[in-house]
Amino acid sequence: MIRQSILLLIATFFLAGAAIAQTKYSTKSFQLTINGTSNVHDWSTKATNVVINSDFTAANDKINSATVKVQTKSLKSTKNSDLMDERTHSTLKADKFPEISFVFVKVLSTQQSGGETIMNINGNLTIAGVTKPTDLTLRIKTLANGDVEVKGTKKILMSNHGIKPPSFMLGAMKVGDEVTLTYDVILKKA
Secondary structure (H helix, E strand, O other): OHHHHHHHHHHHHHHHHHHHHEEEEEEEEEEEEEEEOEOOOOEEEEEOOEEEEEEEEHHHOEEEEEEEEEEHHHEEEOOOOHHHHHHHHHHOOOOOOOEEEEEEEEEEEEEEEOOEEEEEEEEEEEEOOEEEEEEEEEEEEEOOOOOEEEEEEEEEEHHHHOOOOOEEOOOOEEEOOEEEEEEEEEEEEO
16 A cells, blocks of 8 residues: 555655646747848838647757748738738748748757757748758747747748749839848746
């Protein structure tokens, strides 16, 4: 009887420790902006619908899993231009591929810098139905309330995802192939 009680107590501590070590997080707030250029003017669009689900191991800053999903038609011009939004959605084939996603694969490196963890990760980025391995650098900080802030930038070539940079006005306006993704996300415990 005592032996069973001890085993039960050890199992309880083990399970409690596992529950504390792994914490699931979801989106609390986000700012996700895509900036690009053209031969006429620079442009910017923001995502208005981003869902992030992740699972961290607090003890060693390990990511067990992470998925980011952006509704393609949630990308809206910062100049409130319906024409720009239509062109963006058309270029990204939003009707056929309604979601842009990033699925975490592995951690490449981790380092501490002050109160931040700088983590280089690899995952699969899917845009307009084309999936490519993509590396990201995450700047991760735990906030006083227990939320986690994740920030970073990434340059992406649209052509790597089979997207031909669009041109308009009979070719007079040409959009550059490279875009810069900037993100600042707050994750809360799920």
